[in-house]
Amino acid sequence: MTAGAPATRTTEALLVDALSAGYGDTQVLWDVSLRVDPGEVVALIGSNGAGKSTLLGAISGIVKTWSGAARYGETSLTGLEPDRIVSAGVLQVPQGRRLFGSLSVEDNLRMGAYLRKDREVESDLKRMLDLLPKLRERYDYLAGRLSGGEQQQVAIARALMARPQMLLIDEMSLGLAPVLVDQLIELLASIHQTGVSILIVEQDVQTALEVSSRAYVLETGRITLSGPSAELLDDPQVKKAYLGV
Numbered sequence: 035m036t037a038g039a040p041a042t043r044t045t046e047a048l049l050v051d052a053l054s055a056g057y058g059d060t061q062v063l064w065d066v067s068l069r070v071d072p073g074e075v076v077a078l079i080g081s082n083g084a085g086k087s088t089l090l091g092a093i094s095g096i097v098k099t100w101s102g103a104a105r106y107g108e109t110s111l112t113g114l115e116p117d118r119i120v121s122a123g124v125l126q127v128p129q130g131r132r133l134f135g136s137l138s139v140e141d142n143l144r145m146g147a148y149l150r151k152d153r154e155v156e157s158d159l160k161r162m163l164d165l166l167p168k169l170r171e172r173y174d175y176l177a178g179r180l181s182g183g184e185q186q187q188v189a190i191a192r193a194l195m196a197r198p199q200m201l202l203i204d205e206m207s208l209g210l211a212p213v214l215v216d217q218l219i220e221l222l223a224s225i226h227q228t229g230v231s232i233l234i235v236e237q238d239v240q241t242a243l244e245v246s247s248r249a250y251v252l253e254t255g256r257i258t259l260s261g262p263s264a265e266l267l268d269d270p271q272v273k274k275a276y277l278g279v
Contacts, residue, residue, distance in 0.1 A: 046107030047071050048093070048124070048200050048233065053102035055092040062088045063255045065102065070200065075222070075232045077246035077263060079239045079276065085255040086235040087129055090202045093233075094126040095119045106200060121149055123199035127189050129208060129235075135178025139169055142177050142188050146195030155195070162191040165224060183214035190221060201225065203234045207241055219245055239276040243267045 048070040056062040062085045070076045078086050091097035093104045095116040104111040109122045119125075133142050143162060147155045163170040166187050172180060177188055186206065193201060206222070207215040215238070222245055226232060236242035243249055243263040251259035251272065259271065266272050 045072050046123070046199060046231075048231065049103075049105045050089070050093065051103050051105070053089070053092060053104060054100045055088055055097050056100060057088075057097070061100070061255070063092065066252070066255070066257055067102075068250050068257065068260070070231050070233050073226075073229055073231055074248065075226055075234065075246045077242035077249040078233060078235045078252055079237075079242050079249055079272075080252035081276075082237060084252045086252055087204055088255075089252070090126055090204050090233070090235055093119075094124065094202060096126070117149060120196055120198070123197075124202065125193050125196050125198035125200070126202040127193045127204060127206070129204040133177040133185055133188055133192070135176065137177060138174050139172050139177055139180070139188055140174065142192050143169075143195050146192035149196065158195055158197070162194065166191055166221070183210050183217065186210065186214075186218060187221070190218075190225075194225065198230060200231045200233070203232060205235060205237060207236060207238045215241060239272070240267075 050066060050068045052065045052067055054061065054063050054065055066089060068078070078089065080086050088097055092099050093111060095111065095114050099112050106122055106124050111119050111122065111124065134145065143159060147158065163173070168184060169187060169191060172184060177185060180188065206218055219241065222232065234242060234246060243266055246263045249260065249263045249266050250257050251266070259266065259269070
């Protein structure tokens with residue numbers, strides 16, 4: 035089953051190089067560097083307040099970069115407006131979903147394609163409903179009246195309507211029951227199979243490390259550890275700090 039993603043696998047990497055950022059006079063990130071290679075699922079883990087969402091915001095143009103750079107393939111993302119970054123193929127699914135609650139599921143999905151000029155929007159809408167049958171049942175519902183799990187499905191489907199090549203997902207499992215998280219993990223796998231690269235931010239460290247091939251640990255705005263996810267699952271420092279072992 036396809037997810038309405040690009041027909042060919044991306045050959046571009048996301049590179050973050052010595053990036054620093056913050057809000058007002060408050061610095062949140064210090065010289066953060068990471069890489070997501072084409073077709074990878076990479077996790078960014080850390081405690082609440084470590085700066086994970088700030089980093090995604092800086093990559094997607096929502097948070098101003100103080101120094102350093104972010105690049106997707108040959109495109110420098112640093113200083114670009116968010117809509118230009120979306121056009122470059124990089125799109126964020128924000129924490130808290132941020133749907134248009136007074137609009138229907140259909141209208142929310144169509145909003146995801148607002149920058150597109152091609153004629154395949156209708157076929158992509160059909161693919162979203164094939165991928166997520168629950169949304170077909172809720173197509174005319176106001177997004178604000180959906181359950182948390184359904185809203186997260188809409189948020190991810192809305193992002194896919196833009197046909198991203200690099201998807202940034204912020205706290206996918208936040209506030210959801212385990213059975214809904216399992217459904218979203220299956221959705222993530224379906225998206226990944228289409229060739230979309232994914233950088234996922236998660237406080238649920240177990241989930242993040244199980245769905246990714248590599249991971250970075252962010253602590254108080256700095257990368258302190260990185261490596262294959264399977265190795266980090268067995269790392270004593272990670273077990274003690276994040277898995278309660």
